[in-house]
Amino acid sequence: MMTTSLVSLRQDDGIAVITIDNPPVNALSQAVRQGLAETIEAIAADNTVRGAILICAGKTFVAGADIREFGKPPAAPMLRDVITRLEALDRPVVAVIHGTALGGGFELALGCHYRVMDKDAVVGLPEVTLGIIPGAGGTQRLPRLIGMAASIDMITSGRRADAREALKLGMADAIAQGDLLMSAKNFLAAKIGSPVRRLSERPPTAAASAIFAEAGKPVAARARGQISPVRALDLLEETASSNFAHGMAREAEVFTGLRNSDQARALRYIFFAEREISKIPEADAKPRIVAQLGVIGGGLMGTGIAAAALLAGLDVTLVERDAASADLAKSRALGLLKGSVERGKLAQTDYDAIAASRLRSTASYAELSSADLVIEAAFEDIAVKQAIFRELDKVTKPQAVLATNTSYLDVGAIAATTARPENVIGLHFFSPAHIMKLVEVVVPPEAQADAVATGFALGRKLGKITVRAGVCDGFIGNRILSAYRKQAEYLMEDGASPAEIDAAFRSFGLPMGVFEMQDMAGLDIIWANRKALATRRDPSERYVRIVDILCERGHFGRKTGSGYYNYAGKAPVPDEEALAIIAQERRRKGIVPRHFTADEIMDRILLAMINEGSHILDEGIALRSSDIDVVMVNGYGFPRWRGGPMFMADQMGTRETLRRIEAHATDDAFFWKPSALLKRLSEMGSSFGTH
Ligand code: 3HC
Numbered sequence: 001m002m003t004t005s006l007v008s009l010r011q012d013d014g015i016a017v018i019t020i021d022n023p024p025v026n027a028l029s030q031a032v033r034q035g036l037a038e039t040i041e042a043i044a045a046d047n048t049v050r051g052a053i054l055i056c057a058g059k060t061f062v063a064g065a066d067i068r069e070f071g072k073p074p075a076a077p078m079l080r081d082v083i084t085r086l087e088a089l090d091r092p093v094v095a096v097i098h099g100t101a102l103g104g105g106f107e108l109a110l111g112c113h114y115r116v117m118d119k120d121a122v123v124g125l126p127e128v129t130l131g132i133i134p135g136a137g138g139t140q141r142l143p144r145l146i147g148m149a150a151s152i153d154m155i156t157s158g159r160r161a162d163a164r165e166a167l168k169l170g171m172a173d174a175i176a177q178g179d180l181l182m183s184a185k186n187f188l189a190a191k192i193g194s195p196v197r198r199l200s201e202r203p204p205t206a207a208a209s210a211i212f213a214e215a216g217k218p219v220a221a222r223a224r225g226q227i228s229p230v231r232a233l234d235l236l237e238e239t240a241s242s243n244f245a246h247g248m249a250r251e252a253e254v255f256t257g258l259r260n261s262d263q264a265r266a267l268r269y270i271f272f273a274e275r276e277i278s279k280i281p282e283a284d285a286k287p288r289i290v291a292q293l294g295v296i297g298g299g300l301m302g303t304g305i306a307a308a309a310l311l312a313g314l315d316v317t318l319v320e321r322d323a324a325s326a327d328l329a330k331s332r333a334l335g336l337l338k339g340s341v342e343r344g345k346l347a348q349t350d351y352d353a354i355a356a357s358r359l360r361s362t363a364s365y366a367e368l369s370s371a372d373l374v375i376e377a378a379f380e381d382i383a384v385k386q387a388i389f390r391e392l393d394k395v396t397k398p399q400a401v402l403a404t405n406t407s408y409l410d411v412g413a414i415a416a417t418t419a420r421p422e423n424v425i426g427l428h429f430f431s432p433a434h435i436m437k438l439v440e441v442v443v444p445p446e447a448q449a450d451a452v453a454t455g456f457a458l459g460r461k462l463g464k465i466t467v468r469a470g471v472c473d474g475f476i477g478n479r480i481l482s483a484y485r486k487q488a489e490y491l492m493e494d495g496a497s498p499a500e501i502d503a504a505f506r507s508f509g510l511p512m513g514v515f516e517m518q519d520m521a522g523l524d525i526i527w528a529n530r531k532a533l534a535t536r537r538d539p540s541e542r543y544v545r546i547v548d549i550l551c552e553r554g555h556f557g558r559k560t561g562s563g564y565y566n567y568a569g570k571a572p573v574p575d576e577e578a579l580a581i582i583a584q585e586r587r588r589k590g591i592v593p594r595h596f597t598a599d600e601i602m603d604r605i606l607l608a609m610i611n612e613g614s615h616i617l618d619e620g621i622a623l624r625s626s627d628i629d630v631v632m633v634n635g636y637g638f639p640r641w642r643g644g645p646m647f648m649a650d651q652m653g654t655r656e657t658l659r660r661i662e663a664h665a666t667d668d669a670f671f672w673k674p675s676a677l678l679k680r681l682s683e684m685g686s687s688f689g690t691h
Helices: 030-044 079-088 104-111 126-130 138-146 148-157 163-169 180-191 209-223 228-238 244-259 262-276 300-311 323-342 348-358 382-395 411-415 449-461 477-494 498-508 514-521 523-536 546-552 576-589 598-618 625-635 645-652 654-665 675-687
Strands: 007-012 015-020 051-056 093-097 100-102 114-117 122-124 160-162 292-296 315-319 359-362 373-376 401-404 424-429 438-443 465-470
Touching (some): 007 030, 015 030, 079 244, 093 104, 093 180, 104 122, 104 138, 114 163, 114 180, 122 163, 126 148, 138 148, 138 228, 138 244, 148 209, 148 228, 160 163, 209 228, 244 262, 262 625, 292 300, 300 323, 348 359, 373 382, 373 449, 382 401, 382 411, 401 411, 411 424, 424 449, 438 449, 438 625, 449 465, 465 625, 477 498, 477 514, 477 546, 477 576, 477 598, 477 625, 498 514, 498 598, 514 523, 523 546, 546 576, 598 625, 598 645, 598 654, 598 675, 645 654, 654 675
Parallel strands (some): 051 093, 100 122, 292 315, 292 373, 401 424
Antiparallel strands (some): 007 015, 122 160, 424 438
């Protein structure tokens, strides 16, 4: 019948088939909305059409509004109006969903009179994760379809539901059997002639106010300062009894208000930043095939990596130092996977196959002869790691990539102990590795491009956010962590208590404070690292001994019952002995403790992150400033809705960042050394203004 470049319409025996074809994800750009609007009018005017099907070309149904348009003024036709016109058609329209129907895409499907889903498809309203709320009727149509309680869950979390759940909740009317389009046509055939059912014509849900009261606390707690989930809940409550038109008008107001907010800008930035990370110098190299993975070390990290790989379909051989440890490592990894079965992330049959044959454990390196990639996750000691790599070099295939999971050590120095330094990289996972989303691929200078590409491909296969880093102490993430941990120690010695500092972290939006985190990770690990670095430390640098003293006295944090906090009771409380050590250290250094506000604390912590991040960028350790933000958000709990420290620095401007550092530097000039920022400022020269 008619075709625009992105939306086409054909008729098959009285059935109109609308196809959206806007690769890669069929986002609803202005041109697509325009094409849809014209197509809908064509159908409305054509009496020979008895029913319609809305389907998408390519790998997915519409994945949402075009996020790239959000920073620009809205352009007609508006999506909500297009959907209203679609729903108003007087012949049945079926949405045929494959891939992901998200945000505006799912709202488009809700404007259709029925939804047929492919068995592997998912639906969801992820708008809150972008700092907005559904803006094309989602907050009004979904409750009328599946009820308020389920809608609150879907909309305030932004989570996706698979086809089975969608069918159960009523978001899908059928799951396709066999060919998707054929299935949808058969479904439609049975509906032709019956009156169409429009969600907008259903009465409001009139949910009990108790539902909202109950949801309020967990939604706010999960949001940790992010406003969109809270606004979404407020809007659902406010419009629960409203007529449809009023609900739509209020939705549009709230949506528009949030669209240009700082939080939405930051969340859009990090969304695209997470997609930039794969643009690496090695992007064109062909990754080697990795089917067999070896893991050295059956501790928390090794077994977590093994579990992540098994979940992604790889076969794993775990190597430990003796048979008993190997058995223990296997049962530990299986224990993690049992948790995955319980959480519905792994089918029982897959678990059984893993336990029977896909996961092996051994004390013999020789069993790694067929491994395509080996990850060493042994004790964090360079001599231990070098000995392992010498061994691996002897037993593995020459083309096998050898990776170390070190979190601080020099990957180049480890690679140098092998005859194939070009095949050695760092793969820095975060614990627990089968849950945490981040991996740093650490690239020593000798590494070959295809070895690096293989590391990246593995990270992606494991479903990880994979960021390239150069070699230095701590790479991107732990180097910044060291900097702000040091600053937190200075603050502690100067007068703030660990609990005050931790509270400031939490009110900033981090899930936990730096001292709680250390207690959880184990102070002994930090202690070992400090001892390893002791010889390289500049003697003129200010050094806080508090954690060393705690460790000397056997207080390693949670694992020993005390550290900065005491864990004897139901809830952790500040540990008296730790407080006494702090007081004693202040006296020894002649420091008169002073008060710090939460804002002052976080200002220093943030500036410490930015300052170190600037050096990391300047030295080429990170490829882009946004890569640093991706690491901080996904590995260290930096609030996503703030975009990341480097994004915040850009918002603040380099001149202002430096001014604020200067204000703090009177205390610890040695710490700050903002040379990278100064360099950036001078590079900007006279054009400097907004940055
Ligand atoms: N708008 C613009 N571009 C988008 C986009 C969108 N909604 N979704 C994805 N893209 C782009 C990506 O930036 C990427 O571009 P690049 O190749 O230039 O880097 C490309 O499409 C492919 O995306 P992915 O790399 O993410 O591909 P995957 O296959 O891994 O994932 C996806 C596909 C699950 C659809 C994922 O891209 C995604 O989650 N997209 C966002 C979905 C979303 O949040 N939708 C809601 C938008 S807000 C909205 O709809 C408001 C409404 O209520 C009015």
